Each structure stands twice: as C-alpha cells, then as structure tokens.
Amino acid sequence: MEDRRILRAEEKTEDLESDIALIAQEFREGFQAVDQIDRPAVTVFGSARVGEDTPVYRDARLAGQRFAELGWAVVTGGGPGVMEAANRGAKDGGGLSVGFNIQLPYEQAPNPYLDISLTFKHFYARKTMFVKAAEGFVVFPGGFGTVDELFEALTLIQTGKVFHFPVILYGTDYFGELLGWIKGELLDDGMISPDDLELLHVTDDLDEVVSLVLDCYERRCAESPAAPVKADAQ
Template sequence: MWVTQRAARILEGHPAATEDEKFLERQPPEPFLASDPWRALRILSEFVEGFDAMARVGPAVTVFGSARTRTDDPIYEQARAIGRLLAEAGYAVITGGGPGTMEAANRGCREGGGLSVGCNIELPHEQGMNPYVDLGVEFRYFFARKVMFVKYADGFVILPGGFGTLDELFEALTLIQTGKVRHFPIVLVGTAYWAGLVGWLRETLLARGMVTSTDLDLFHLTDDPAEVIDLLRANHVEGDAR
C-alpha cells in the first residue's frame, strides 16, 4: 500500500497508512484552473450553454454513425437520404457534428430544408465541425454531450459505427430499460451489419436471462430509409395516444 516518505519514516514498524489517512493528508497546492472545483464550473457551463443553444430546437432525431465513413461508401448515401427524409418529415437532425456518417446526415437534412444540428466533441485526432451544420455546440465532456443527444431527441437512428456508436446505442437502451427516460424509438439501420450483435443479444443475453424479450423490443432493424421515418412516426402516434 502506498504511503508518503514522511509517513514511512514516522510509521516504521507500524501498519501502513489507511485509506482515510491518505484521503485526509494535505496535498500539494495546485493552480485553481487545474483543480477539480474549476472543472466542476466548466462542466456546469457546458450544460448551461448546451441547454441554451438546444432549447430552440423543435422536434428532432439524433443520428449516430462512424466518423470514418467515406463519401463513396453506400452508408454515406444512406445516412444522407435519412437526413433528407427526416427534414422533409419536419424533424431537425442532431449528430455529433463530425465527418463521415454524421456529415452525411447533416448534409441530407440541410438539403431537405431542415435544421441541421451538431454537438461536436473536443478530441485530439478528430476533425472539427462538418460544413453542413447550421447550429453547432462544442463540448469537452462526453457525458454533457450525451445529455443533449437524449434530452432533445424524439428518437435515435443508428447506422454502422464503432465503439462510440455502440456506447451511444447501449446508453440509450439502458436509460429506457431502467425508466430514466421515456420510451422513444431506436432504429438500427443496416441489417447485415447489426445481425451479429442482435444474434448475440438473443442467443447469449436473452438465453441466459440477462435481459428480457421486452428489452429486445426496444429497438427496430431496417435497411430502408423510408421505413425509418415510418417507425419514428408510428412511435409518436402511440406516444400521443398514451
């Protein structure tokens, strides 16, 4: 167990310092701008700025997908078509504001005459906001950004992506499953891409009782951009009826 050199000299022949003692030990002073209280203020400011910017966004759908999708990839055109159809159906489109699939959805939304929103994240190796964003909000912290994705969306559309996309998918499923947010539609686009994951959920998690069959009804699977819109609309009609 770790102890300071001073404590080691004092406690020679005695038990090592307890966790409480280490916690209460005075630490070397650090500049306020590098301290946890300052970080807390900065986090609060991100929420305030995000809420202020997003409050004027009307009905919206958040679209997720890979930043690595090339413009010549069929997924790019699929996301672009979905963005355009969402705009024509009266939805704003919210994305992470980056390149790839996010850019495609924002691009389609603008082409369809809708409000194109980007919630960008500060990363060391990623590009900045894509050129098809009309309303852009910058974030340092993933968790603040995720709140905006959920709070201001009437549904999630999730195209093929990597760890970040999976993180956003499973966070949304968990929030709905645990009743932390209202039930809103989650549409996975790309049946071949998602088949392995869905199969694992059914054959492993469901089979071992880790989730219920109702949990697996929390998402829909399709390849058709038009069906994405139909699924979103159907859910909203059901929600209004409730």
C-alpha cells in the first residue's frame, strides 16, 4: 500500500514529492466536499462490523433519522455497519447523508445511502474532514478505528486545536470499562485533569444524544475556545 512506502524511515523527501502533491490534492478535495454540506452536521462513528439485525445498527439508524428530521446533515466514514446505519437513517429522515470513505484492502466499500461521497487514500486527510464538517461527534460501539477517532477528537479539544464541541459515547455498558480506566488510571495518576472528564458525555438515550449536540450548537459553544493549552495535555 502507498502509505507503507511513504512511512518507511528510509524514504527521503526528494523521493516523496509526487506523494506530497497527491496528499495536498486529497486535502483540497476533502475541503471541497465539506463545502457542499449546506447545513449543520454531526459526525457519527462506530464499527463497520455490526449487522442490520443488531441493536447498535438500529439505534445508529434512528440517530441519523432524528438528526435529519431536525435539518442536520449526517457524516460518517461511508462504510458498512454503524456508518451505513447512520447514513441510512439520514435518508429515512429526508436529510443530507455524507460519507468520507477510505481505501482498504478489505472490509470497507461505500454504502448505498450517500448523497455526498469521497474516498480517501490517507487516514489523516479523512479524519480532518470528520472534524471540519462536524458540530459534534456521536460515538457508537466500535473497534480500534472508532477509538482512534474518539481520542483524536478529545486531544484536539483538550489542547485547544479546535473549538469545543460535544463528544458523546452511546452505550454505557460498552464504554463503561473504558471510562473506568480513564477515571481510575489517567485521572488518578494525574495524567489528565478533572475538567478533562467534562469533554465526554455517555448515555443510552438517543433523545439526550440529539439534545446535547443541538444545545451546544444553539449556544454556539463551538465558537468558544476550549480550555487553554495545558502542560498535562499529553
């Protein structure tokens, strides 16, 4: 894969000029795709591996529908599972459905419920668009990719790289041990500050998911700077 070659330590800048140009073009195309979103948007994350008959799929679809019915766009990674469910719900609700997909050797192909679709080669360009498009993140159960997206968002907010916006975990049972580790290890060991816990919300209530995102948007909390960059940010 292209990234394997680019990320090899022995590859020198002069050997990567064409790659640098392609990466810049990918960012440009991503920004242009975000420009097509003509309404506030929420980004939904979650596993590509959940089936249509699962409660997680059902709830992600309902979440997408509720946001769409309120005039919001729904942005996902554009693939199957939770991503498909949220995009499908957006279509159910008559809203705008957006998918930022990624080229992988397995697992991920664009789902059929997309109004705006763009496939990326590089994760870093793709993840930038998730943040740029969003007024909030809703995180459903998922694997490494979902957790990566979650912690990148928290780090960007914590360090003041982006304005504050809500990050909501859906599923207290699923995320309970993760939250326990954050509180019992990171907080107790002084790796994060008590106010960093306020960056996260966890719920099993879809109404609360929607209200948290809409309330922040209506109060324009995303236009207020996040906490100042802190010495303990990393």
